[in-house]
Structure formats: structure tokens, C-alpha cells
Amino acid sequence: MNTFLKTIRGFTRRPASSLRRVGSSKFANLDKAVKIEEEWMPHYEKSVYYPVRIGDLFQNRYKVVSKLGYGANSTVWFCRDLGRQHNYVALKVCITSSVVNREVEIYKHIAARPKYGGEMFVRTMQDSFEIKGPAGIHQCLVQEPLLASLYELQHTLNPASLTEELLKESLKEIFAGLEFLHSGANVVHTDLQARNIMIACSDPTVFEEWEKAEQEEPSPRKVDGDRVVYQSRNFDLRNFLRGVGRCVIADLGTTRIGKQHDGFIQPEIYRAPEVMLCMPWGPPADIWNVGVMIWDLFEEGHLFSPGGDDRKLSNARMLGEMIALLGPPSQEFLHRDDETLIPDYSLEDCEIYLEGNNKALFMSFMRKMLQWEPEKRATALELLQDEWLNSPTRED
Incomplete structure (x- = not known):
């Protein structure tokens, strides 16, 4: 049995031609005037989201069972794979965009790498295809369905922090996945945080219960003409702790191939000093991410607060906190910034x-x-x- 699974179990702290539509059940109809789900995303434009409906059949294979989640660039759906022993999958349907979707390219790059040992702790892609929607082409990715994020797991506990033992087991798997990404696949993740560390499911009966729950009590939704916005199914993780499996590094959409890059990456509170100071960055930026994330998981709060009390983003405030905690940067480090040269004189x-x-x-x-x-x-x-x-x- 997976060590992470043992630990959590013993822990008692609290294209259009490829789409076919099938029938639907009774459901709770939500107020059209109230925003839900992806409608809250900044710069939301409903036309760029593909109008997925529960019961849809993609590629004559993937039948939509319920909604798993949403984001600024996609919606994610829980599906039954009718072409593969009726297994369950997660279907990510991306928005239409003029920006090239690099996620499929990244997953193919990773899949082509030789086995390294930590690949089981990195999310993979089982299939991909495109489908035509009213506003253009949508990229679709088929992946292993995952139980929840490490962030969600953390917030089932009371207090909302991992125990030392659980933290250690999580980090062992995260670092194993990172070693594969950095050394085996030659990529930098760039966005490691608890919401992007997912928990795999070790017990398939959990998914059977998810499907049964949708059949017995269909998800609430907003019906606005031909468009339907679903509420993601709320699965109480505390009811499915038996299914908790390994940690999986997910959300590879901003991953970069190669060892050295420039430009801004990472959310502000996780941003590495070399990124903040416009210096070249590489795999060590991911390591910084994990270090800061550990504080979130173990101490119930952020290590750094670039927004301060007034919530205004400030690199100066962030650098000040870094110096307070870590001491001032060395001259050797500061000399690495080619754009803002520090002259060698006093x-x-x-x-x-x-x-x-x-x-x-x-x-x-x-x-x-x-x-x-x-x-x-x-x-x-x-x-x-x-x-x-x-x-x-x-x-x-």
C-alpha cells in the first residue's frame, strides 16, 4: 500500500461530429441572475467556453457524468470511458483562444521521456482531441480522474494543517515527481502550490459512488436558453478517505522545457527571488515554490505576504520580508542580474x-x-x- 495512503488512513485529525447528446434528469434550476462557477473568472466570456452538458458523449467514447471543476481557461468533467472497460476519466475542455495551447505538447514531451522512477507522481495524458464549438476549436485532454487537491485535503483537517508525518510523506512524493520533471523530462513546472498537487484515487469504488450520486441527485445548474452552466459536484473528501492515494503534480499548462528561462512566472507569494529580480531562472525556482508551500501546509499561513495589510502587491515588501527571514542577499547573487548591474565600486x-x-x-x-x-x-x-x-x- 502507498505510504501516503497508509498515513492519511491512520490520521484522525479532523470535433462536432464526434459529440452525441443523451437525455437528462430532473435537477435544481439556479437563478439566472446569480453568477456561478466559471462566470466568476476575471474577463469571463461565455462564448469561449464549450457548452458541455451532462450526458454528452465525446468521440463516441467519453460520456459526461458530472462536472469536476472550472478555471479561467477550461472546464473539467467526470466521464465514463465506454471504450476502455468502462473506466472513469477526467475530460478537460479548454476555451477557444488565439494563444496556442501548449499543454498537449508538454504532456507528449513528458510521455516520450525514458522511465525515470518518479513519473508516477506526475499527471499524464491518456488521450487528446479537438472539437468544434460555436466560437471555434476547443482542445480536449483526457486524464486520470483525481480525488482532490492537497489544499482540499488539508482543509478537511482540524486544525487545517498537515501533521509532520503526513507532510513528510507528501514531500517525498512531490520531490520524486519533481526529480523526474527536472532531470528526466528537462522541464520546470513554474506553478507549484497546494492546489496543483493532486491526490490520486486508490479505490475505484469511490468513482462508482460519484456516478451514483449524480444519478440520484442531479447537479444544480443555470439554464439560459441553449446554454447551461453547471455547479461542480461537491464531494466531501472526508467521506472518501479510503480512496486517498499518491500525490500527483498536476496543472502542467505553464510548464517550460529547458533549464534556463526568463520572464515572470509563479503567483506572487511563491515567486522566487531570481524571478522577482528579473534574473534567469530554472528548476531551482520550483524548489523555492515547494519551500514556501510547505509553510502553507504546515503552519496555516503564508510565509510571505506581498500584499501586506493594504493588499497592494509590492515587490519591495516581498524582498523586505525575504531579507528579514533569510538575511540580505550576497553581492555574488546580486551581480547575476545582467540588466540592473551593480557596479564594483563603493x-x-x-x-x-x-x-x-x-x-x-x-x-x-x-x-x-x-x-x-x-x-x-x-x-x-x-x-x-x-x-x-x-x-x-x-x-x-
Whole structure:
């Protein structure tokens, strides 16, 4: 039995031609005036979402059972695979977009890598296809259905933090998956957080119960003409702890192939210093992500708060917190930034006219004004009393 599964069980803290439609059951009809699910996404535009309906049959194979979730770029559906011993799958239906969808390319790249040992802890793709919708072409991905995210698992506990043992077991599997991604597949994930670490299902009967629940009590939905927006089925994870399996690194849509990149990645609270300072980044940025994520899982709060109390994003605030916790960055690290070069000279080197004690007094005077912290800067009155300012000037 998977070690993670043992741990959690013993833990008692709280294309259009390929689509066919079939009939539907009675359901709770939600108010059309109230937003639900993907309608809350920033810049939501209903026309770019494919109008999936429960009961639809994709590719004459994947029958939609219920809705698993949604995001800014897709909806995800729980389906029965009629072409493969009636197994269950997750069907991700992406929005139409002028931006090329790289997710299928990434999964194919990963699948083509030699077996490395940690690939079982990284989500894979079983099938992919395209389907034509009213607003264009939609990319579809078929994957293993997963039970929940590590974030959701965490919030079934009371208090909402992993035990030390559970944290260790989770990290062993996460690091095994990362080792495969970094060394075996030569990719950087770029967005590691508890919501993107999923929990696989070890007991297929859990999925049978999910399907039965939908049949007995169909999901609530909004019906607006020909368009239907479903409410994702709410599965209480506490009822399915018997099915908890291995951790799986998921959501590979922003993954980058190669060891060195530039540009911004990662949510602000997880952003590595080299990314924040516009330096090249690579696999170590993922390691930073995990380190910060550990705090979320184990300490019930974020390690860094770039928004502060006023919730305004601030790199300066974030860097300040990093320095407070980790100490100031080394000069060697700061010299890595090719765009904002740090010259190899000091304030004293800039002064070329004075010598000896006179120069020392002058530099002391200057440093009373040139301080990082405003409160450490001398007042005008204090400067008026400065020794160098009041010393006689030597005449040549």
C-alpha cells in the first residue's frame, strides 16, 4: 500500500461530429441572475467556453457524468470511458483562444521521456482531441480522474494543517515527481502550490459512488436558453478517505522545457527571488515554490505576504520580508542580474578629491544622508553640527 495512503488512513485529525447528446434528469434550476462557477473568472466570456452538458458523449467514447471543476481557461468533467472497460476519466475542455495551447505538447514531451522512477507522481495524458464549438476549436485532454487537491485535503483537517508525518510523506512524493520533471523530462513546472498537487484515487469504488450520486441527485445548474452552466459536484473528501492515494503534480499548462528561462512566472507569494529580480531562472525556482508551500501546509499561513495589510502587491515588501527571514542577499547573487548591474565600486571610490582623515570625515558626513532607511538619516540640524562640515578647509 502507498505510504501516503497508509498515513492519511491512520490520521484522525479532523470535433462536432464526434459529440452525441443523451437525455437528462430532473435537477435544481439556479437563478439566472446569480453568477456561478466559471462566470466568476476575471474577463469571463461565455462564448469561449464549450457548452458541455451532462450526458454528452465525446468521440463516441467519453460520456459526461458530472462536472469536476472550472478555471479561467477550461472546464473539467467526470466521464465514463465506454471504450476502455468502462473506466472513469477526467475530460478537460479548454476555451477557444488565439494563444496556442501548449499543454498537449508538454504532456507528449513528458510521455516520450525514458522511465525515470518518479513519473508516477506526475499527471499524464491518456488521450487528446479537438472539437468544434460555436466560437471555434476547443482542445480536449483526457486524464486520470483525481480525488482532490492537497489544499482540499488539508482543509478537511482540524486544525487545517498537515501533521509532520503526513507532510513528510507528501514531500517525498512531490520531490520524486519533481526529480523526474527536472532531470528526466528537462522541464520546470513554474506553478507549484497546494492546489496543483493532486491526490490520486486508490479505490475505484469511490468513482462508482460519484456516478451514483449524480444519478440520484442531479447537479444544480443555470439554464439560459441553449446554454447551461453547471455547479461542480461537491464531494466531501472526508467521506472518501479510503480512496486517498499518491500525490500527483498536476496543472502542467505553464510548464517550460529547458533549464534556463526568463520572464515572470509563479503567483506572487511563491515567486522566487531570481524571478522577482528579473534574473534567469530554472528548476531551482520550483524548489523555492515547494519551500514556501510547505509553510502553507504546515503552519496555516503564508510565509510571505506581498500584499501586506493594504493588499497592494509590492515587490519591495516581498524582498523586505525575504531579507528579514533569510538575511540580505550576497553581492555574488546580486551581480547575476545582467540588466540592473551593480557596479564594483563603493561610495568611497567615487570621491577623488579628498585624502586621509579629511576624506574619512567627508564620507562619514555623506553616509549620514545616504541611508536605506529614512529614519536612520540625519536631520538638517544634526548635519549642521557635523564635524566635517565645521572643520577648516585646507588651502592648497
